[in-house]
Amino acid sequence: MGGLSEAVHGILNVGPSVMLPVIIFIVGLFFRVRPGKSLTAGITVGIGMIGINLVINLLTTSVGPAAQAMVKRxxxxxxxxxAGWxxxxxGSWAQPVSAIMIPIILIINIGMIVANLTKTLDIDIWNYWHIIAAASTAFIITKSWWFSIVCGIIYEVAVLLIADFTAPKIEEYYGLEGISFPTGSADAYGLIGIPISMLVSKIPGIKNLDADPETIQKRFGVFGEPMVMGIIIGIALAALGGYNFPNILKLGMSMGGVMFLMPRMVKILMEGLIPIQEGAQKVLQEKYGNRKLYLGMDAALSTGAPATLATGLLMVPITLFLAVILPGNRVLPFGDLASIPFFVALVVPSRKGNIVHSVxxxxIMMVFALYMATDFAPVLTQMMNGIVKFPHGAAQVTNLDTGGNVLNWLILKFAQVLKPLF
Incomplete structure (x- = not known):
């Protein structure tokens, strides 16, 4: 098992910009795309991923310190x-059950596709850790290998089904044809956020508010441009963090740059995926008629939409405010604040980009997340103990990505209820 764990980590440590081209090339050959075309597609996807990661790094290294400055101020x-994702x-990878879960996840996914139980082929292996976190949670509570594996499979099935269900909206709103998001955090937040957003859209006085980026741009002219919106939001975040004037302008420009660059990076990646998706659909139509296959990708692709980024950035100070006023909450949002734009990936398209409805x-969604993260703290503290250095002054640690994730929280409750049987 130790050897398997080392092999898995060795592959993952290469990074998505190297591994994705290899995966895309293999998938392309499987779906009868010419080798040269498959190779070009894989390289294009890898270059697109490099660009996306550069922009995401700009986002997280800019927003993270601003959020931390708000906490201190x-x-x-x-x-x-x-403690962040x-x-x-x-902590999840350090659990004994983690290494065996990778082949199990792949087998379950392929089996479900063959049995026509899912349309999503999850090639985003770096986000398999969400599934492994669910299995690790069950293992920490019960110490049962087989039960932990079952919990991981349950989580995987739920994620694939949510990805299938939301894929049409992903295609329609983001323009990502043939793509779904089997990212555990985005799917779990969507599971709560989408029903909530449907109710919000029916509230008198709010339901008629048009606040998608296109409408904002028409109404406010240059101030409605996505990059200008990014600059304004960045300036607001920096001001809340108590930055001096030059640094306020720097953060504003950084967020404007993120808003401007991310859609272009996603477009490059999609250029590589299109021939693979077309090849997959051709093979499936020959064999199964009109059956469709989605390529499961990281929900980070959603940040190519200005409304998703704007909603996620606006939620940073709102989440901190909620943490202070909610009775019974003990979580100080910190490490995952910069990841909030990825959590809203499925909520925003359900509201067709309406930023007011989405925020x-x-x-409301984040209220539930904070309470779940508070409840999850003892188990996540145990999971991370000795693996990572705890932040100064922390009695316990948790996070929003896993602790505030309803799918993981349900696995936690399931394991706690059945613990006496083990």
Whole structure:
């Protein structure tokens, strides 16, 4: 098992910009795309992923410090610290059950496609850690290998079904034809956020508000341009963090750059995926008629839409405010604040990019997330103990990506209920 774990980590450490071209090339050959075309497609996807990661790095390294500055400036003092998704990912991979889950995840996914139980081929292996976190949660509570594996499979099935269900909206709103998002955090937040957004859209006085980027641009002219919106939001975040004037302008320009560059990086990646998707659909139509296949990709692709980025960035100060006022909440949002734009990936298209509806919906969604993350803290603290360095002053640690994730929380409750049987 140790050897398998080392092999898995060796592959993952290469990174998506190298592994994705290899995966795309293999998938292309499987679906009878010419080798040269498959190779070109894979390289194009890898280059697109490099661009996306560069922009995401600009986003997280800019928003993260601003959020931390807000925490310090307003003197927020809560005892459970959000350690961020990298810490929980490391804690999940450190559990004994983690290595065996990779082949199991692949087998289950392929089996479900063959049995026509899912249309999503999940090639986003870096986000398999969400499924592994579910299995690791069950293992920490019960110490049962087989039960942990079952919990991981349940989580995977749920993620694939949500990805299938939301794929038409992904295609329609983001323009990502043949793509779905089997990303555990985005799917779990969507599971709560989409029903909430449907209710929000029926509230008198709010339901008629048109606040998608196109309408904002028409109404406010240059101030409605996505890059200008990014600059304004960046300036607001920096001001809340107490930045000096030059740094306020720097953060504003960085967020304007993210808004401008991300759609272009996603477009490059999609140029590589189109021939593979066309090849897959041709083979499936020959064999199964009108059956469709989605390529499962990282929900980070959603940040190519200005409304998704705007909603996610606006949710940073709102989440901090909620953490302070909610009775019974003990979580100090911290490490995952910069990841919030990825959490809203499925909520925004359900509202056709209406930023007002999306922000209201995500605010309600985040209330549930904070309470779940508080409840999850003891188990996540145990998962990360000795694996990562805890933030200074933290009595316990949790995170929003996993702890505030309803699918993981349901696995937690399931394992706790059945624990006496083990």
């Amino acid at each position: 307003f003197g927020l003092n809560l005892t459970v610290i959000d 990298p810490a929980v990912s490391a 209201i919906s995500c605010t």
